Amino acid sequence: MVKLLLPNRWHVGLFVSAVVLLYGTAYSTGGGAGSAGAYLRPAVGATAMAMGGAYSASPGYLISWYTPSFLASLRESRVSVGGAYRSMGRTEAFSSFEFRVPPRLGAGITVLYRGDPFITGLYDGYYNEQGIVIEEQPLERAAFSTLTTRLGAGYLFSRSLYLGGSIAVFYQNQPMASAGDGTVLNESVTSIGGFDLAATYIAGDNLNVSFSVKNLGARVNWQIQSNSWQDVVVDVHMLPSFVLAGSLNTSLNERPLVVNVDLVSHLIDGQWKRLKAPELTVKGGAQWQYWENFYLMAGIGDLEFSTEMADRFSPRVTAGFSWHLERFSQGTWLHYALATDRVWAGIDQQIDVTFSF
Numbered sequence: 012m013v014k015l016l017l018p019n020r021w022h023v024g025l026f027v028s029a030v031v032l033l034y035g036t037a038y039s040t041g042g043g044a045g046s047a048g049a050y051l052r053p054a055v056g057a058t059a060m061a062m063g064g065a066y067s068a069s070p071g072y073l074i075s076w077y078t079p080s081f082l083a084s085l086r087e088s089r090v091s092v093g094g095a096y097r098s099m100g101r102t103e104a105f106s107s108f109e110f111r112v113p114p115r116l117g118a119g120i121t122v123l124y125r126g127d128p129f130i131t132g133l134y135d136g137y138y139n140e141q142g143i144v145i146e147e148q149p150l151e152r153a154a155f156s157t158l159t160t161r162l163g164a165g166y167l168f169s170r171s172l173y174l175g176g177s178i179a180v181f182y183q184n185q186p187m188a189s190a191g192d193g194t195v196l197n198e199s200v201t202s203i204g205g206f207d208l209a210a211t212y213i214a215g216d217n218l219n220v221s222f223s224v225k226n227l228g229a230r231v232n233w234q235i236q237s238n239s240w241q242d243v244v245v246d247v248h249m250l251p252s253f254v255l256a257g258s259l260n261t262s263l264n265e266r267p268l269v270v271n272v273d274l275v276s277h278l279i280d281g282q283w284k285r286l287k288a289p290e291l292t293v294k295g296g297a298q299w300q301y302w303e304n305f306y307l308m309a310g311i312g313d314l315e316f317s318t319e320m321a322d323r324f325s326p327r328v329t330a331g332f333s334w335h336l337e338r339f340s341q342g343t344w345l346h347y348a349l350a351t352d353r354v355w356a357g358i359d360q361q362i363d364v365t366f367s368f
Contacts, residue, residue, distance in 0.1 A: 047230075047231065047247040047248065047249045047250075048226060048229060048249030048250060050125055051159060051226075053097070053359070054066065054361075055073055055077075055103075055105055055121075056073045056091070056093060056105070056346070056361065056363055057093060057331055057333075057346035057348035057361040057362055057363050058298075058308065058333060058346045058348070059073070059077070059348075060095075060331065060348035060359070060361050061296065061298075061308035061329050061331025061332070061346070061347075061348035061350075062295075062296025062297065062298060062308050062309070062310040062329065062331075063295050063296040063310025063311045063312035063327065063329045064273060064294040064296075064310070064312040064313070064327075064329075065256065065271035065272055065273040065294040065295050065296045065310060065312075066256075066271060066296075067221055067223065067254050067256035067273050068211070068219045068220060068221045068256040068257050068271060068272075068273075069081065069211075069219045069221075069258040069271075072089055072107065072109070072365045073091060073105070073107050073121055074117075074119055074165075075107065075109060075118075075119035075120060075121045075161050075162065075163030075177055076107070076121040076123070076161050076163075078175070078209045078221050078223055078256075079119070079161075079163030079164060079165050079175035079176055079177040079207060079209050080165045080166075080173040080174050080175030080176075080209040080210050080211045080221065080223075081117075081165060081173060081175070081209075081211050082109060082116075082117030082119050082163060082164060082165030082173075082175055083115065083116065083117045083167040083168075083173040083174075083211075084165070084167075084173060085109060085111040085117040087111065087342075087367050087368060088108075088109065088110040088111065088367065088368055089108070089109045089365060089366070089368075090106075090107070090108050090366045090368075091105070091107045091363055091364070091365040091366075092104075092105070092106045092107075092363060092364055093105055093346070093361060093362055093363020093364065094361070094362065094363070095359065095360060095361040095362075096359075096360055097352070097359040097360075098352040098356045098357030098358060099127070099352075099356055099357065100127055100128075100129050101125070101126070102124075102126060102127070102128065103123065103124055103125040103126070104123075104124045105121060105122060105124070105363070106121075106122050107119060107121040107122070108120055114167075115166055115167040116164060116165065116166055116167070117164065117165045118162075118163065118164045119162075119163050120160065120161065120162050120163070121160070121161045121163075122158070122160050123158070123160075123161075124156070124157065124158050125157050125159075126154065126155050126156035126157055127154065127155045128154045128156075129152060129154070130152060130153040130154060130155060130186065131152050131153075133149070133153060133195065134147045134148065134149055134150060135147070135149075135150055135189040135191075135193075148189075148193060150189055150193055150195050151193055151194055151195055153185075153186040153195045153197075154184075154185075154186070154197075155184070155185045155186070156184045156185070157181070157182065157183045157184075158182040159179060159180070159181055159182070160179065161177045161178070161179045161207070162178055162179075163175060163176065163177030163207070164176065164177070165209075165211075170213070171212060171213045171214070172210065172211070172213075173210065173212075173213075174209070174210050175208075175209050175210075175211075176207055176208045176209065177206070177207040177209075178203070178205070178206055178207075179203070179204070179205035179206075179207075179229065180201070180202070180203050181200075181201065181203075181205065181229065181231060182199065182201045183200055184197055184198070184199040185197060185198065185199075187233075198233060198234075200231050200232065200233050200234075202229075202230060202231045202232065204228045204230065205225075205226045205227070205229030206226075206229075207223060207226070207227070208223065208224050208227070209221060209222070209224075210223070216260070217259060217260040218258070218259055218260070219257065219258040220256070220257050220258075221254070221255075221256045221257075222253075222254065222255050222256075223253075223254045223256075224251060224252075225251065225252045225253075225254060226249045226250070226251050226281075227251050228281075229248070229249035229281065230247060230248045230281060231247050231249075232244070232245070232246045232247075233245040233246075233247070248281020248282055249281050250277050250279075250281060250286075251277075251279060252276065252277055253275070253276045253277075253278060254274070254275050254276075255273075255274045255276075256271070256272065256273045256274070257271070257272050258271045263299060266300055266301055267299070267300040268297060268298070268299050268300070269297065269298040269299075270295075270296075270297045271295065271296050271297070271310075272293070272294070272295045273293075273295075274291060274292075274293055275292040275293075275294065276289065276291045276292075277289065277290045288317050289317065290315060290316070290317035291315070291316045291317065292313055292315050292316075293314040293315075293316070294310070294312045294313065294314070295310055295312075295314075296308060296309060296310025296311070296312075296329065297309060297310065298333070303335075304334065304337060305332065305333070305335070306334075307332055308329075308330065308331045308332060308348070309329065309331075310329040310330075311326055311328060311329070312326060312327040312329055312350065313325070313326050313327050313353060314326045325353045325354060325355070326353075327350045327351050327352075327353060328350065329348060329349070329350040329351075330348070330349060330350075331347050331348030331349065331361075332346070332347055333345070333346045342366055342368055343364065343365070343366050343367075344364065344365045345362075345363075345364055346361075346362065346363050346364070347361070347362045348360070348361045348362075349361075
């Protein structure tokens with residue numbers, strides 16, 4: 012059970028900090044646990060999760076989310092839908108649509124919901140002048156919800172080089188204070204401006220390399236209405252990330268094998284200041300086509316390297332499969348993945364379907 016002992020009707024900013032820390036830490040998969048936008052870091056889509064989150068060099072779907080430059084490689088349209096149930100009761104769902112715009116463009120949109128609809132064990136606290144709790148009041152169940160939309164486009168600059176970018180819209184709704192009668196007051200915010208810039212280089216038939224900068228300029232500005240004499244304004248900047256990724260096509264036992272690696276670094280904060288403890292997260296995974304219409308996948312995610320590594324080193328172990336449902340519908344794939352939680356509190360699971368036409 013979680014206890015948050017907070018004064019009623021004032022110091023609402025403390026409640027904000029506690030909630031952001033709680034859900035930022037729970038969702039974080041890389042450096043910057045507890046920072047704004049940490050809920051966005053877990054892999055989206057079952058294929059990405061099954062390969063440890065290493066999916067940026069040549070994503071097969073959700074391209075506008077991972078590497079918008081790769082949208083220029085599209086030769087057909089693609090629709091994807093899926094969802095996940097993560098440890099500690101967290102839930103998510105997504106949908107995406109990607110299409111080609113002849114002769115050199117590709118475009119796509121991804122919409123992602125992530126949240127926790129069952130936050131329990133919250134308490135309100137009343138303090139005396141010495142700062143000692145003199146009364147506790149249980150609060151009703153609360154919920155945390157986010158909705159993120161990414162619009163992306165890719166341009167075929169040459170046969171070997173794709174360039175692209177995307178813009179994000181962030182919506183968050185979360186508990187901020189109590190009304191004094193056991194009910195929880197929610198606040199919401201919507202912001203536009205998380206820019207991604209990406210480039211993909213096709214180094215022959217067997218190797219793709221990509222580089223991207225994500226969440227440039229992303230920020231949320233909370234205007235929190237309280238019952239005190241003063242409202243609270245919280246302006247939060249998200250950490251930009253730099254992603255260098257590679258995808259190698261090879262073989263194992265004469266069967267096609269794809270090996271992916273993503274290197275994700277956090278070097279600066281959202282105001283272009285160098286972080287005191289820069290961080291590097293390594294993600295790796297493989298996809299093996301053992302049968303013609305059935306792929307096996309496995310990976311290791313969130314291998315962190317930083318000055319604080321000893322305090323947070325806890326990689327994920329991931330696995331899954333992709334199944335081409337050609338007997339039922341040509342161009343339809345079913346993907347499934349499971350992964351250990353970073354704090355070993357349970358198992359994350361994702362399932363999704365993609366349809367190309």
